[in-house]
Amino acid sequence: MxxxxxxxxxxxxxxxxxxxxxxxxxxxxxxxxxxxxxxGRWKLPILFRLYADPSLRTLQLKRDLPGISQKMLTAHLRELAEDGLIERIDFGEKPLRVEYQLSDAGRNFLPVLIAMRRFSLKHPA
Structure with missing residues (x-):
């Protein structure tokens, strides 16, 4: 055998x-x-924060993620949007009003993250 x-x-x-x-x-x-x-240090916290709220402005994300710099938040939001996990909603208003929300791909990614969490709980380091 x-x-x-x-x-x-x-x-x-x-x-x-x-x-x-x-x-x-x-x-x-x-x-x-x-x-x-x-x-990236902040991508998962950003995603999980957006799982909790349907859409958030940049300032609210910055408040909810203590320690993140504006530069890093902007960079990670841009990368997550380029990868299709989140969407940037520009309301075309002055002053600038932008919100971020999960895309369909981002919402479909949640079960993958939950499976990763389960794996981590079953396989402690």
């Missing part, structure tokens, strides 16, 4: 099957892209 570890179920070991997992469009590339989307 052959020892079949879980690796064999997820990482194809045949030469012609490796592209599925390790190729430029394979599983590793897709998971790495998602990890990059949430990388």
């Amino acid at each position: 052959t020892d079949q570890t879980s690796t064999h179920f997820y990482v194809p070991i045949g030469e012609d099957e490796r592209e599925i997992c390790l190729g430029p469009e394979g599983s590793v590339a897709h998971v790495s892209r998602v990890v990059r989307m949430i990388q």
Whole structure:
């Protein structure tokens, strides 16, 4: 009987099957892209704050995330918007009025984060 570890179920070991997992469009590339989307000290706190409220202005996010600089908040909001996890709503008013809210992709990402939390609870460091 052959020892079949879980690796064999997820990482194809045949030469012609490796592209599925390790190729430029394979599983590793897709998971790495998602990890990059949430990388950064403040991205997850921003997302979780937006899960709690349907839309927030920049000033409210800054108040709710003690320690974040305006520069870092702006950079992370821009990156999250570019990655499609949040939407920037510009009301076109003077003075400038902008709000941020989760996009459909951002709302669909919540179960992934919940699964990551469950994994962390079951596998303490």
